[in-house]
Amino acid sequence: xxxxxxxxxxxxxxxxxxxxxxxxxxxxxxxxxxxxxxxxxxxxxxxxxxxxxxxxxxxxxxxxxxxxxxxxxxxxxxxxxxxxxxxxxxxxxxxxxxxxxxxxxxxxxxxxxxxx
Amino acid sequence: xxxxxxxxxxxxxxxxxxxxxxxxxxxxxxxxxxxxxxxxxxxxxxxxxxxxxxxxxxxxxxxxxxxxxxxxxxxxxxxxxxxxxxxxxxxxxxxxxxxxxxxxxxx
Numbered sequence: 001x002x003x004x005x006x007x008x009x010x011x012x013x014x015x016x017x018x019x020x021x022x023x024x025x026x027x028x029x030x031x032x033x034x035x036x037x038x039x040x041x042x043x044x045x046x047x048x049x050x051x052x053x054x055x056x057x058x059x060x061x062x063x064x065x066x067x068x069x070x071x072x073x074x075x076x077x078x079x080x081x082x083x084x085x086x087x088x089x090x091x092x093x094x095x096x097x098x099x100x101x102x103x104x105x106x107x108x109x110x111x112x113x114x115x116x
Numbered sequence: 117x118x119x120x121x122x123x124x125x126x127x128x129x130x131x132x133x134x135x136x137x138x139x140x141x142x143x144x145x146x147x148x149x150x151x152x153x154x155x156x157x158x159x160x161x162x163x164x165x166x167x168x169x170x171x172x173x174x175x176x177x178x179x180x181x182x183x184x185x186x187x188x189x190x191x192x193x194x195x196x197x198x199x200x201x202x203x204x205x206x207x208x209x210x211x212x213x214x215x216x217x218x219x220x221x222x223x
Contacts, residue, residue, distance in 0.1 A: 042202050042213030107160040
């Protein structure tokens with residue numbers, strides 16, 4: 001089974017520029033998560049999709065971050081404009097179902113963003 | 117407030133010594149508790165979950181609701197256990213992660 005795919009692996013931009021990350025979850029997984037992991041911290045959930053609907057985006061800074069999962073499969077996360085504090089690893093994860101259950105979430109390799 | 121606390125950033129033990137990675141949580145309902153591990157240059161992956169009550173790679177973790185703890189234990193550490201370990205809880209939908217503990221097993 002292919003894993004969660006993310007691209008690019010690394011991105012360096014200047015502050016106030018825009019950037020987009022892409023995630024392709026495991027085939028058939030209904031739930032998709034985007035996390036932000038700042039150096040020295042644990043992953044922080046930014047947004048959770050169930051198919052193409054948003055389940056939770058309470059920690060997404062909506063003035064600059066946006067995410068979509070139009071066809072319920074792959075997803076993009078965008079930052080516009082970027083700030084220095086956005087430097088982090090952005091992780092995508094997917095899970096077969098959405099609620100309580102025995103299935104688990106699988107993580108991608110992440111995109112490391114450096115904002116200069 | 118929902119929170120996961122891992123008090124140790126770094127834990128160094130010698131090979132063959134017992135290991136205990138601490139995790140405390142704050143949650144008003146009945147969460148699911150997990151331990152995730154990230155080995156060098158690998159993806160974050162699930163190590164074990166409390167509802168499974170299983171031992172993975174010699175690690176076990178018991179949920180103590182009275183102390184709101186979910187400590188990870190292994191009786192005899194091995195060098196290949198060196199990694200970053202994250203405790204996490206899941207409420208209704210959301211996963212909340214701790215800040216992680218780096219375990220170094222010394223030869």
